[in-house]
Amino acid sequence: MTLPISEVFDAYRSALKPAFGRRKEDVTEENIQARIRGNYLMALSNKFGSMAAEHGKQIRIAVRILHHCTGDMRADSR
16 A cells, blocks of 8 residues: 655645745654654554554553553453
C-alpha cells in the first residue's frame, strides 16, 4: 500500500506560509513530513486494530514498562 503525503504536505505549507514567510525550508519541513507519516500510521493502526510503534528510545521504554506490567499481572493471577 502506498499513501502519498505530497497533498497533505502542500496543505501544511500553504497553511503555514503566513507564519513562515520567505524563510528557506529546513528541518522544520522534514519534521512535518515525519509527522504526516506518523499520523497515517496511527490512523491505520486505529482503523484496523493494530499497534503502530517506531523504533527508538521511547518504544524500548514502553515495551519494558508493558513487559513489567504484564509480568506483574501474570504473577497476580496465579
